[in-house]
Amino acid sequence: MTTTTEQSLWLDTTPDRPRYPVLAGRRRSKVAVIGGGIAGLTTALLLARRGLEVTVLEAGRVGHGVSGNNTAKVTALQSSMYSTLERRHSGAVAARYATAATAGVELVAELAAGIDCDLHRAPAATFAYTTAELDTVRAEAEAAGRAGLPVRWVDQLELPFPTYGAVQLTEQIVMHPAKYLSGLAAAVTAAGGQIFEGSRVRDVSVTAPYRIRTSGGTIEAEHVVVATHYPILDRGLFFARLEAERSYCVATRLATGVPPRDLVISAGSPSWSISHHGEHLIVGGQSHPAGDRGVDHERYDRLTEFARAHFDVAEITHRWSAQDPKAYDALPMVGTYLPGAEKLWVASGFAKWGLAMGAVAGQILADRIAGADNPHADLFSPHRISLSSVPTLLRQNVKVAADLVGDRLVPPDRAAPETIALDTARVLPDGLGSKKGVYRDKSGMVHAVSLRCTHLGCLLRFNGAERSWDCPCHGSRFDVDGTVLEGPATRPLDRRDP
Ligand SMILES: Cc1cc2nc3c(=O)[nH]c(=O)nc-3n(C[C@H](O)[C@H](O)[C@H](O)COP(=O)(O)OP(=O)(O)OC[C@H]3O[C@@H](n4cnc5c(N)ncnc54)[C@H](O)[C@@H]3O)c2cc1C
Numbered sequence: 001m002t003t004t005t006e007q008s009l010w011l012d013t014t015p016d017r018p019r020y021p022v023l024a025g026r027r028r029s030k031v032a033v034i035g036g037g038i039a040g041l042t043t044a045l046l047l048a049r050r051g052l053e054v055t056v057l058e059a060g061r062v063g064h065g066v067s068g069n070n071t072a073k074v075t076a077l078q079s080s081m082y083s084t085l086e087r088r089h090s091g092a093v094a095a096r097y098a099t100a101a102t103a104g105v106e107l108v109a110e111l112a113a114g115i116d117c118d119l120h121r122a123p124a125a126t127f128a129y130t131t132a133e134l135d136t137v138r139a140e141a142e143a144a145g146r147a148g149l150p151v152r153w154v155d156q157l158e159l160p161f162p163t164y165g166a167v168q169l170t171e172q173i174v175m176h177p178a179k180y181l182s183g184l185a186a187a188v189t190a191a192g193g194q195i196f197e198g199s200r201v202r203d204v205s206v207t208a209p210y211r212i213r214t215s216g217g218t219i220e221a222e223h224v225v226v227a228t229h230y231p232i233l234d235r236g237l238f239f240a241r242l243e244a245e246r247s248y249c250v251a252t253r254l255a256t257g258v259p260p261r262d263l264v265i266s267a268g269s270p271s272w273s274i275s276h277h278g279e280h281l282i283v284g285g286q287s288h289p290a291g292d293r294g295v296d297h298e299r300y301d302r303l304t305e306f307a308r309a310h311f312d313v314a315e316i317t318h319r320w321s322a323q324d325p326k327a328y329d330a331l332p333m334v335g336t337y338l339p340g341a342e343k344l345w346v347a348s349g350f351a352k353w354g355l356a357m358g359a360v361a362g363q364i365l366a367d368r369i370a371g372a373d374n375p376h377a378d379l380f381s382p383h384r385i386s387l388s389s390v391p392t393l394l395r396q397n398v399k400v401a402a403d404l405v406g407d408r409l410v411p412p413d414r415a416a417p418e419t420i421a422l423d424t425a426r427v428l429p430d431g432l433g434s435k436k437g438v439y440r441d442k443s444g445m446v447h448a449v450s451l452r453c454t455h456l457g458c459l460l461r462f463n464g465a466e467r468s469w470d471c472p473c474h475g476s477r478f479d480v481d482g483t484v485l486e487g488p489a490t491r492p493l494d495r496r497d498p
């Protein structure tokens with residue numbers, strides 16, 4: 001029997017590379033980019049190549065965020081994006097998005113020249129897995145065509161199971177995203193930029209020049225780019241407009257046959273996303289709002305069942321999950337953090353399509369910081385107002401309000417920590433009038449932490465699929481010992497006595 005690696009196929013198969021240093025002491029830089037994912041590194045590289053002094057601050061390791069934990073499709077055809085944009089905005093917005101997304105795909109192709117990242121062209125498709133999904137796929141085919149993408153209708157994709165029609169766009173890209181990100185980082189330093197890893201930013205001063213503080217040092221910068229996937233600064237009310245959604249992936253090795261050539265996603269809910277890398281078939285899906293109740297191993301089980309039902313699977317080699325914020329009106333948010341704050345920038349809201357759109361964001365921000373025009377800048381301005389999306393905005397905020405108070409009303413368990421089953425968590429009273437999260441690991445060791453999220457105070461819930469404490473309000477995640485795994489939180493949880 002083989003063991004499944006609990007890490008993305010991408011991070012597991014990226015060759016070792018030198019670590020970048022931890023920030024220490026005081027420094028200055030013209031531009032500081034917070035976050036070493038595709039949005040941050042693309043911005044940094046384009047600025048460094050223009051001769052600007054740029055420093056990247058990464059909490060963990062570059063490319064280990066969502067950008068190293070996805071299904072690796074770099075495509076302008078993005079599920080049912082164009083019909084959604086027509087409905088929520090207009091045909092003109094959908095057409096501008098198509099132009100931007102296509103530019104994003106080509107920018108990745110251009111920057112990847114010289115990076116060994118297994119990039120190749122492949123068709124992307126959105127397909128009907130059931131007859132009920134057919135109308136959505138037809139609508140997407142029409143909307144994508146009107147938006148100017150050279151899509152075509154395909155009755156049956158080259159898949160080993162029946163489908164009910166698909167919209168297809170050729171000449172898209174699949175690559176090894178972690179190798180690509182590693183190459184981007186090397187290109188940043190080769191162009192004169194600096195990168196610091198293990199340097200989580202705790203706060204940024206309110207006025208320019210900005211003072212950016214990590215636990216080990218401080219940087220003073222004229223421009224700051226917040227590319228932390230969920231924006232970490234509590235100004236600008238991004239947390240009221242972005243909802244983080246978590247999804248799961250498994251990579252498999254097939255006993256017979258080869259993975260499909262097309263990069264496909266089904267149009268329904270649940271949606272099934274299929275991708276490939278060499279001999280590996282990748283299946284993704286099982287999305288839910290970050291911090292949902294009752295998340296457990298079943299998410300992976302369902303993906304495995306889907307893969308086994310349709311392919312001759314020899315083994316599940318890897319499994320991983322990640323989350324990405326989505327804006328209430330479906331467009332990414334790229335531009336100034338606050339209206340009129342021309343030196344504090346943000347890139348977020350890629351809604352699980354950030355490999356193409358994160359590259360677009362990098363181009364927009366690099367152009368604007370360098371004082372150049374960018375044709376896509378106003379489309380993605382974080383300060384746009386979408387009246388037709390107000391119901392989604394209200395729903396998101398009602399949910400956050402309910403999550404903020406709801407779990408406080410649920411009485412805690414009364415179990416003694418030593419009676420908790422191995423690899424299980426319980427919510428217990430902390431003796432301070434609140435609740436603590438207690439996890440007993442596989443060796444029997446008990447870890448106890450405050451369940452008050454250090455972002456804005458919502459109560460955390462246990463994620464049994466990843467063994468983490470996750471926040472239902474804006475998606476911060478913490479390890480069982482309280483370490484921050486994902487923001488917007490920047491501070492660890494308080495420890496409690498078991
Ligand atoms: C399961 C899944 C599958 C996906 N598949 C696809 C796909 O096939 N195609 C596609 O286009 N998109 C896909 N996406 C989405 C895509 O991966 C993301 O949109 C994109 O990678 C986001 O890039 P980013 O730079 O914004 O974030 P990240 O890559 O997460 O980078 C942000 C970085 O900021 C760092 N950071 C956070 N807080 C701090 C702090 N306080 N200080 C310093 N650093 C900090 C993090 O450590 C991280 O490295 C998928 C997403 C998911 C969840």
Ligand code: FES
Binds near residue numbers: 471472475487
């Ligand atoms: S992430 Fe905002 S309160 Fe937890």
